[in-house]
Amino acid sequence: EPGRRARQAAPGRDLHGLGETAISSVVALGRLPALVSLWLIALWIDRLNPIRWYGTGVVLTGLMVVGLGCAPSTWLAIAGYFSYCLCYGIVWGTNVAAINSAVPVRLRDAAFALMMVFSTSALFLVGFLHNRLLAGGLSLPATFRWCGLAGATGGLVLLVYSFAKWGRSD
Numbered sequence: 001e002p003g004r005r006a007r008q009a010a011p012g013r014d015l016h017g018l019g020e021t022a023i024s025s026v027v028a029l030g031r032l033p034a035l036v037s038l039w040l041i042a043l044w045i046d047r048l049n050p051i052r053w054y055g056t057g058v059v060l061t062g063l064m065v066v067g068l069g070c071a072p073s074t075w076l077a078i079a080g081y082f083s084y085c086l087c088y089g090i091v092w093g094t095n096v097a098a099i100n101s102a103v104p105v106r107l108r109d110a111a112f113a114l115m116m117v118f119s120t121s122a123l124f125l126v127g128f129l130h131n132r133l134l135a136g137g138l139s140l141p142a143t144f145r146w147c148g149l150a151g152a153t154g155g156l157v158l159l160v161y162s163f164a165k166w167g168r169s170d
Contacts, residue, residue, distance in 0.1 A: 018074065026078055030085045037089030050097035055159030057090030062152025064088075069144030 018026070041053070064084035071077035095115075103111040126147070133143045 026081055030078075030081045033082050033086035034089030034092060037086050038093045041090060041093030045093065045097050048094075048097075049162055050094045050101050052159060052162035053090060054094040054098040055155050055157075055162050057087060057094060058155025059152050059159055060087035060155075061091055062148045062150070062155055065148025065151060066145050067148075069141040069146075069148060071141075 041048075061084060064080060064087050068077060068080040068084060071080050096112075099111050099115060100108065130143055130147065133146070134140065138146075
């Protein structure tokens with residue numbers, strides 16, 4: 001069975017013909033666009049509704065993951081990853097401000113602790129889900145498309161919430 005699992009995993013790793021060095025380089029350099037969106041968010045965060053922009057960042061990030069699943073070529077996949085990081089910078093830049101605006105001051109320490117517990121648990125769950133989808137025969141592009149769609153939908157719920165009276169911080 002170990003040989004069978006290795007054969008199943010190889011098409012995902014070699015989908016666009018990238019080796020470990022190329023993948024490592026793309027992932028490392030792909031974080032640079034996030035610095036741009038983090039810098040822009042830092043300039044404007046005091047004038048923005050952080051919950052709305054957090055939701056917008058999650059929606060855009062999910063759509064970029066869908067785009068990664070649809071990328072027909074290596075260069076479009078790399079461009080998609082850079083775009084994903086650019087959008088994910090919005091999430092990174094607004095998550096703390098969103099908690100600050102949504103939670104009363106006396107509960108913020110607990111809220112940040114819970115946020116870390118939930119985000120760590122979510123990362124574990126997402127990794128497990130991806131593993132099960134791939135092991136179940138779903139292709140890597142299809143896994144990207146379905147998971148990106150799920151993420152974008154969750155972000156859309158948060159975005160709609162930001163327009164409700166409870167989600168307004170402006």
